[in-house]
Amino acid sequence: MSERVSVFAPATLANVGPGFDVLGMAIQGLGDIVTAERRSTSGVVIECITGDHGRLPRDACHNTAGIAAQAVLRLAGRENVGVALTIHKGLPLGSGLGSSAASAAAAAWATNVLLGEPLTRQDVLHACLEAEAAVSGWHADNVGPALFGGVFIVRTYEPLDFVTLTIPANLVIVLVTPQHELPTAEARAVVPQTISLAQHIANSGHLAALIAGLCRGDAALVGRAIDDVIIEPARAHLIPGFGAVKAAALEAGAFGCSISGAGPTLFALTDDLRQGANIAAAMQAAFEEHGIRSRAIVTGGSNEGARVVDA
Ligand code: HSE
Numbered sequence: 001m002s003e004r005v006s007v008f009a010p011a012t013l014a015n016v017g018p019g020f021d022v023l024g025m026a027i028q029g030l031g032d033i034v035t036a037e038r039r040s041t042s043g044v045v046i047e048c049i050t051g052d053h054g055r056l057p058r059d060a061c062h063n064t065a066g067i068a069a070q071a072v073l074r075l076a077g078r079e080n081v082g083v084a085l086t087i088h089k090g091l092p093l094g095s096g097l098g099s100s101a102a103s104a105a106a107a108a109w110a111t112n113v114l115l116g117e118p119l120t121r122q123d124v125l126h127a128c129l130e131a132e133a134a135v136s137g138w139h140a141d142n143v144g145p146a147l148f149g150g151v152f153i154v155r156t157y158e159p160l161d162f163v164t165l166t167i168p169a170n171l172v173i174v175l176v177t178p179q180h181e182l183p184t185a186e187a188r189a190v191v192p193q194t195i196s197l198a199q200h201i202a203n204s205g206h207l208a209a210l211i212a213g214l215c216r217g218d219a220a221l222v223g224r225a226i227d228d229v230i231i232e233p234a235r236a237h238l239i240p241g242f243g244a245v246k247a248a249a250l251e252a253g254a255f256g257c258s259i260s261g262a263g264p265t266l267f268a269l270t271d272d273l274r275q276g277a278n279i280a281a282a283m284q285a286a287f288e289e290h291g292i293r294s295r296a297i298v299t300g301g302s303n304e305g306a307r308v309v310d311a
Contacts, residue, residue: 005113006035009106009306010149011091012098013173014141014261017226018206020191022154024141024261025167026302027175030097031146032090033309034065034106036114039082044069044111051089060085064100064131065107071127072111076118083111094181096261101142104131109147109306121147121305126160136184142261149305151214167301168217172276174268175260176245176283178294182238187262190234202229219271223255226269232258239264241290248286252279273298 011030016023039045044060060066065087073079085107091099108127112119119127128143144152144162151165206225213221236242239259245266249257253275254268268279280296287294 002038002114004035004037005110006033006309007106007110007113007306008033008309009102009109009146010302010304012101012142012145012261013175013267014096014098014139015228015231015259016210017228017232017256017258018203018210018230019141019153020228020231021139021141023151023207023210024098024145025151026145026149026305027097027173028299028302030090030297030299032099032102032106033088034103034110035086035088036069036107036110037084037086038114039084041082042080044073044083044085047084047086049087049089052087052093055093056087056089062134063087064104064135067134068104068108068127068131069111071130072108072115072119072124075123075127076112076115078115078118081115083114085110092177094183095177096182096259096263096265097175097177098142098146098261100135101128101132101146104128105143105146105306110308113308129160136262137188145305147305150301150303153211165211165214166303168214168219168222169300170217170271171219171222171301172270172273172298173300174249174254174270174276174280174283174296174298175265176268176280176287176294176296177265178239178241178287178292180240180264180292182262182264184262187235187238190238191231192234195230199230202227219269220255223269226256226258228258235259235263239266240292241287242266244290245283245286248282249279252282254279257283
């Protein structure tokens with residue numbers, strides 16, 4: 001068994017348009033790193049968090065990384081082991097990029113590796129779900145891809161049954177994060193509890209076409225299938241400038257544009273890196289016109305999930 005291990009878990013783009021709470025994908029180049037070290041006193045403690053400006057709870061029972069690590073010890077029957085966590089936040093909080101899920105996945109996988117990998121990734125997913133439920137609800141569309149990488153599709157939650165797919169290499173993902181925090185709880189509070197048959201038909205068609213596009217590596221089909229007629233319209237007002245920024249992305253040639261997870265990050269899709277940069281610039285300019293500064297990244301999907309890295 002190791003004495004110390006560091007794990008990186010990627011950012012995730014949840015929902016991807018019509019896949020509310022059932023579909024997410026891992027993102028390249030962004031994520032959190034959690035280091036787990038053995039201690040002689042049993043239980044999980046958080047020794048240090050960097051990159052959160054002091055905002056996350058240091059009590060392991062109230063922090064997603066701490067809750068996920070505790071759940072791993074419990075599921076592995078190793079609650080006698082002591083684990084100290086150091087969390088390096090690479091992801092902004094409340095941005096729609098799966099920040100809490102990345103910390104949970106990294107902490108859970110690091111703890112599992114520290115114990116000599118008694119649990120499978122599927123077991124560890126349950127630990128991550130517990131952690132995510134404590135902060136944003138019982139959904140696996142962020143923790144799933146953060147742990148497994150690729151596209152993660154939940155068929156059912158009871159029992160938990162999921163499918164993973166490879167993200168096409170030609171899919172270029174533009175992420176634009178406005179300086180406007182949106183707590184997940186607030187974004188979930190506006191989600192409609194009932195929908196019409198027409199909305200169901202529209203979103204089912206989009207979701208089916210989205211999966212087909214991902215399987216075929218057809219970025220244009222993926223882009224036009226991210227049209228969500230249920231959740232996006234309900235949340236749009238929570239993101240200042242949403243309509244203008246989406247219009248700017250489409251005008252700059254994006255195949256589609258929607259909200260990343262619970263927002264406020266918006267994502268747009270293309271299959272060309274240079275066009276991705278133009279789309280990002282157009283989206284940032286539209287936010288700027290609403291007096292909102294933003295950060296943009298042009299990247300791709302990550303088919304790797306949580307993994308051991310050097311500390
Ligand atoms: N599916 C979730 C939502 C992801 O949109 O609320 C955010 O955690």
